[in-house]
Amino acid sequence: MIHMVKLCVGVSTVEELESYRDQRAHWWGADYGEDVHVHRTRMMPKRGAEMEGQGSIYWVMSGSICCRQPILRLAPYTDAEGKDYCDIIMSPDIVRTVPYPKRPFQGWRYLRVEDAPPDLEAGANENSAEIAAELARMGLI
Known part of the structure; x- marks a missing residue:
């Protein structure tokens, strides 16, 4: 199994992503007739079989x-126009993670399971995320 990490361009908070996730598929005419969140990217991952139904897309914001x-x-x-793309069809569920610093990059990158940040506990709020981010910056988690 492998994950994907991608910049969430134009979105600065998880709340902002949550606010428009249901509309996004319709921006490209990518309506899959189910409750999903769709993101279109230029390249089809060569390791896609390792992601489908197993991995996650980790969003980088701010x-x-x-x-x-x-x-x-x-x-x-x-x-x-004949250009090929890849629609990443995701669960609409957004799971907060312990914030991990990530420098800007173009496109997307693979993210190994052992390098993926852990999920925040259920019920964690904005303050929990900020505290976890500070602990991560200090190398304590």
Whole structure:
């Protein structure tokens, strides 16, 4: 199993991501007829079989990995101009993680299971995330 890490461009908080996740699929005409969150990216992952139904996409916001969404499957998409894309079809559930600093990068990267930040406990709030982020920066978690 492998995960994916990607910048959540134009989104600075988990709450902002939650506020529009249901609309996103319709922006590209990628309506899969079910309650999913869809993100379109340029390249199909070569290790996609290791992600589908097993891995998650870890979102980087404001310089930190903040949350993840389970990847249900990957679907090829070709636009009217013949360009190929990959639709990442995810669970609409957004799971907060211990914030881990992550420098900017383009596209997406693979994230090994052992390098993925742990989930925050259920019921954790904004203060819990800030405290966890500070502990992570100090190397204590």
